[in-house]
Amino acid sequence: MKYHQIDRNLFIKNRKNFMAKMKPSSLAVFNSNDIYPISADSTMPFEQARDIFYLSGVDQEESILVMFPDAPNPDHREILFLKETNEHIAVWEGEKLTKEKALEVSGIKTVYWLKEFDKVFYEIMTQCDTVYFNTNEHYRANVETETREARFIKATKDKFPAHSWAKSNPILQRLRSVKDQIEIDLIQTACDITEKGFRRILGFVKPGVWEFDIEAEFMHEFLRNRSKKFAYTPIVASGNNANVLHYIENNQECKAGDLILLDVGAEYANYSSDMSRTIPVSGRFTKRQRQVYDAVNRVKNDATKMLVPGTMWKEYHVEVGKLMTSELLGLGLLDKADVQNENPDWPAYKKYFMHGTSHHMGLDTHDYGLLYEPMQAGNVFTVEPGIYIPDEGFGIRLEDDVVIQEKGEPFNLMRNIPIEAEEIEELMNK
Incomplete structure (x- = not known):
């Protein structure tokens, strides 16, 4: 091993x-x-x-x-x-x-x-x-x-x-579903290895690299830090590929002006990490890309605060849907009529954010957990909202892994992985 x-x-x-x-x-x-x-x-x-x-x-x-x-x-x-x-x-x-x-x-x-x-x-x-x-x-x-x-x-x-x-x-x-501190430390190690891979590619990505080049850079960094592999099949999706939720071909050239949606994570000792980041191929977000990026990040930050003991998984996703609806209205992707006339079983926001926000994580990337009982301290969850806009040629997803605490906000195992747009741009333009 x-x-x-x-x-x-x-x-x-x-x-x-x-x-x-x-x-x-x-x-x-x-x-x-x-x-x-x-x-x-x-x-x-x-x-x-x-x-x-x-x-x-x-x-x-x-x-x-x-x-x-x-x-x-x-x-x-x-x-x-x-x-x-x-x-x-x-x-x-x-x-x-x-x-x-x-x-x-x-x-x-x-x-x-x-x-x-x-x-x-x-x-x-x-x-x-x-x-x-x-x-x-x-x-x-x-x-x-x-x-x-x-x-x-x-x-x-x-x-x-x-x-x-x-x-x-x-x-x-x-x-x-409830992790021992030893397990949390192992997941933290997997997240730390993922961080090293992400920082490596921030200095590597530029127009003309291929998606598989980026995948290879991650794998290089994972192996040299005692991870045997990706925790799951990696997604390196440039441009409109990001609007295919499980895009894994990773065989396209990354072009100037496009975004790259990265959904990758290292395993360590059979424990998973699960990270999503979206970065600009040219090192700078356009004004529109930045508007959408910041909206997704706000939803992620506000959703994270809800992950506390007692929260019910189903109700949590309803509340996240309200956050996303507000952001989509602000971006002009939805209007009030869309919301007023929405199907309760498939709300209007689902046109642009069609997957769930959080899942249990641990030995499996989609780990065992009790979805019909209140959340409790020691649960490890992902938080991964996204906005996908095929008509504009890009999709954005941001994802961290967090541990629910007895009191206060959850502990972010990916707190050291760059996520703010300014830091992403700064590191890509060093």
Whole structure:
């Protein structure tokens, strides 16, 4: 791993919190992700399943975590099963976790090699009544590929039909939505790496560079700061490309007078950052671009102030819509008749700002979170309003990542990343 080892107390605490929510005489199982094939002998880079990582810190394929708090054998209350390393694997792939290193990473004392799983699992299944299975129930999820977890669930239900089944996801949704300080520090590191990438491109962008040149500059800075990749597929959208919300081709030349909408973020230790900035290719905003830019920035700043304990996600977005409506009226993009005659299910402002303002963020860029309960301290949210004007050839989105505090305004993890128009222009014209 490129990242520094994480304090194992985070994972010890996470397991303790999860097991406190389990039913009596139950166990929970979590599997690593597969390494997915491309074709021939090629594979995609391994990405660990976030839930087993959250509970163990293990960042390795073919790993299984079992938690059985009522196990009659105390050694079986937390168990890791790992792929056994050998000299051949060490030569061709690099060394895997040893049992000693697994304890150091996770705080789990009982570690078996994977070949022992069937025997040990049969033993503990005879001692429990309920099995917690881990399924992906994120509100944006659309899973078409059968995962290692899904195969395990199917096989276990066939082999042990008399057991009761329960869901891990509701417990994890609640636990993962509130970040530990160690997690917040890791997200801060990801944001700090993103800042370095952004400052790098401010001195690089000029008419004639290509969108993929900018993507490459970000990637260079991310890699040299212990990030393995972008946290999500980057958007580098110049000119009218910015009006395609998920534009990821990044294959066009950046032309004088245009704006570039950047939606990029570094990952660090599997934790995400998520930043949007919009900058002028020529180093200066036009008068009109600046008017729209400042309007988006005002909405972002005012929306951020609403992210406090007790705020409801749905009501928050209604209030942000009112802020945006006011700004669009001021810009002449809407008139009073548009607002008076609007469809309540698709308000007038949605013509220019059609996406949501905030989402949970953490181990996933669109992280687990409880959308129908009041916000609480420790939630990490993005704040990302935008105005998109195809008729004028540009779109502007600005986005920061913030942590809700017990009192006062949220803490901005991107407070050091330039965002004011004057600072952007100053840095681009040094």
